[in-house]
Amino acid sequence: MGKTSKDKRDIYYRLAKAEGWRARSAFKLMQIDDEFKILSGVTKAVDLCAAPGSWSQVLSRRLFENDQNARIVAVDLQPMSPLPGVIQLQGDITQLETAEKIISHFDGENADLVICDGAPDVTGLHSLDEYMQSQLVLAALNITTHVLKREGNFVAKIFRARNITLLYAQLKMFFRDVFCAKPKSSRQSSCEAFVVCLGYNPPTDYVPSMWNPLRLPTYEDLEKSTPINQRIVPFVACGDLHGWDSDRCYPLDIDDLLGPLPEKYIYREPVQPPTEPAYKHAVELRRKGALAKATNYLAQTIKHHVPKIQSETGIDDEVIEGFENFFISD
Numbered sequence: 001m002g003k004t005s006k007d008k009r010d011i012y013y014r015l016a017k018a019e020g021w022r023a024r025s026a027f028k029l030m031q032i033d034d035e036f037k038i039l040s041g042v043t044k045a046v047d048l049c050a051a052p053g054s055w056s057q058v059l060s061r062r063l064f065e066n067d068q069n070a071r072i073v074a075v076d077l078q079p080m081s082p083l084p085g086v087i088q089l090q091g092d093i094t095q096l097e098t099a100e101k102i103i104s105h106f107d108g109e110n111a112d113l114v115i116c117d118g119a120p121d122v123t124g125l126h127s128l129d130e131y132m133q134s135q136l137v138l139a140a141l142n143i144t145t146h147v148l149k150r151e152g153n154f155v156a157k158i159f160r161a162r163n164i165t166l167l168y169a170q171l172k173m174f175f176r177d178v179f180c181a182k183p184k185s186s187r188q189s190s191c192e193a194f195v196v197c198l199g200y201n202p203p204t205d206y207v208p209s210m211w212n213p214l215r216l217p218t219y220e221d222l223e224k225s226t227p228i229n230q231r232i233v234p235f236v237a238c239g240d241l242h243g244w245d246s247d248r249c250y251p252l253d254i255d256d257l258l259g260p261l262p263e264k265y266i267y268r269e270p271v272q273p274p275t276e277p278a279y280k281h282a283v284e285l286r287r288k289g290a291l292a293k294a295t296n297y298l299a300q301t302i303k304h305h306v307p308k309i310q311s312e313t314g315i316d317d318e319v320i321e322g323f324e325n326f327f328i329s330d
């Protein structure tokens, strides 16, 4: 693939290089700020998971415009090239000592704003990646409860995945308003979005803590915490971990069967099939051969657009061919 193909495919990547941003993510933060004005009046900001540093660049450009003495602390596991005016800490946001180091740079005061664009290393296993991302957001929220001032704001990257409503509910306990923002520079095809949490207002008696209630080993551990800390909904796995796995396909004949299934497979009708299923009419039509044949619109669309896609993106023939083989069976 040619040197220019990424520039053709990704206008924000191209713009980032032209304007001197270290990553295209800079546009995401600027677009969030344009909408929510989260950077106005901020004099102490924390950028969690900051490397290579484009969000810190946005912070420094926009904060120093109004206040030359603004303080910006950037944290990442990875080292970062220096940025003028940005204090850099190499550390893990799941650790209490990182929170303490951040605070030490604000003369004991708390921050006006915490932002987090953190992402774990992706494995390609969607469920695992979603889980790791949600754990990182919780870690960001935990450290934020140590360093953010009352009425301060918090922005974090999320994946809009299965358990996202639980996260919204948890964030709503700590902030007056919680929004889910999707900047134009974040691809529509990606489930990435950003929670914009305004007005930090933790529940009365909440004790900032670095432990993650979703990972507590026992109920006793949960009971040791304050009542309000316990209200952060714990996730409880139920059932025998050695029992049947609902996500796995099993062969019809299985050795060493547990429970009531015979070793040799026997087909059985469902105990109570639906009495008036929604699909009944469609099944009748199909039986009579009266159901319209599905058209492979995707195949037609790909065939129609391939020459245009190729000329615009520079994707080479091999990639297009693989794509066609995958979707077009006729």
Ligand SMILES: C[S@@+](CC[C@H](N)C(=O)[O-])C[C@H]1O[C@@H](n2cnc3c(N)ncnc32)[C@H](O)[C@@H]1O
Residues within 6 Å of the ligand: 022, 023, 025, 026, 048, 049, 050, 051, 052, 053, 054, 055, 056, 075, 076, 077, 078, 091, 092, 093, 094, 117, 118, 119, 120, 121, 136
């Ligand atoms: C998408 S990058 C951030 C990009 C950055 N906002 C920018 O604009 O340049 C995600 C970062 O999260 C960091 N990260 C992941 N887990 C972390 C953790 N536990 N503590 C600190 N940083 C972490 C990674 O090292 C990586 O640099």
